[in-house]
Amino acid sequence: MINTKKGKGEIIIAKIINTGSIVGMEKITSTSNAKVQEIKKLLDSKKDRYLLQKFVAEGVNIVKDIPNKYIDSLFMTVETFEKYKRWHLS
Numbered sequence: 001m002i003n004t005k006k007g008k009g010e011i012i013i014a015k016i017i018n019t020g021s022i023v024g025m026e027k028i029t030s031t032s033n034a035k036v037q038e039i040k041k042l043l044d045s046k047k048d049r050y051l052l053q054k055f056v057a058e059g060v061n062i063v064k065d066i067p068n069k070y071i072d073s074l075f076m077t078v079e080t081f082e083k084y085k086r087w088h089l090s
Helices: 034-044 046-052 060-064 078-088
Strands: 002-004 007-009 011-016 022-028 073-077
Touching: 022 034, 034 046, 034 073, 073 078
Parallel strands: none
Antiparallel strands: 002 007, 011 022, 011 073
16 A cells, blocks of 8 residues: 555556546555656656656546547546546446
């Protein structure tokens, strides 16, 4: 478990493709995870965001508005996944 804004909880990454279908999932158990480090780097560096053409959007309402073809991965708690899995990820 790692700390989230609301305390400790399991975080998962849902890897999706252009249609919104989930093609893989990974449980994150540490902030030293490479994906977590990449997100930190993207949050901290405008240069890296534009160089890599990867951007971070936070919050369910914002993410719901993004077309599937622009989403590479979703980071969320297991509880959030269960709540919203039918919405973007069918």
